[in-house]
Amino acid sequence: MTHRFWMRHAIELARLCPRSPTAFSVGAVVVGADGVELAHGFSRESDEKVHAEESALNKLGDDPRLAQATIYSTLEPCSRRATATRPPCTDRILSAGLARVVIAWREPATFVENCVGVEKLREHGVEVIELPDLAAEAMSMNRHLDLS
Numbered sequence: 001m002t003h004r005f006w007m008r009h010a011i012e013l014a015r016l017c018p019r020s021p022t023a024f025s026v027g028a029v030v031v032g033a034d035g036v037e038l039a040h041g042f043s044r045e046s047d048e049k050v051h052a053e054e055s056a057l058n059k060l061g062d063d064p065r066l067a068q069a070t071i072y073s074t075l076e077p078c079s080r081r082a083t084a085t086r087p088p089c090t091d092r093i094l095s096a097g098l099a100r101v102v103i104a105w106r107e108p109a110t111f112v113e114n115c116v117g118v119e120k121l122r123e124h125g126v127e128v129i130e131l132p133d134l135a136a137e138a139m140s141m142n143r144h145l146d147l148s
């Protein structure tokens, strides 16, 4: 299975998000070392604040397969968030111990200035792969938001 296959799956999930004027629509898929999907999630899947990565990780608890897993997220994991009672997705990914993060586009400054999700993950030894050729598709369901 290629990175693009799983990112396309994440993009399909992002299309399922209830639309919001104040948050991005994002899809995420967690794939184990054996190439089998462990869980997936999307923005606002279970409540109006839940992020895609968070929703997927919530389904796995402390599953030991996370240590070898890759998370595919259409958008860069957040490094800060408005809901202070919930950790940013970057922190969730680090504490879950995932090996690799694959994203399609970097978070613009629409809602949070200067997202440093990619930098923080790399600092902690997580491999981050970007698929910029899928960025336009991954952004397509967010066109109602200011993406500059």
Ligand SMILES: [Zn+2]
Pocket (backbone or CB within 6 Å): 051, 052, 053, 077, 078, 081, 088, 089, 090
């Ligand atoms: Zn997040």
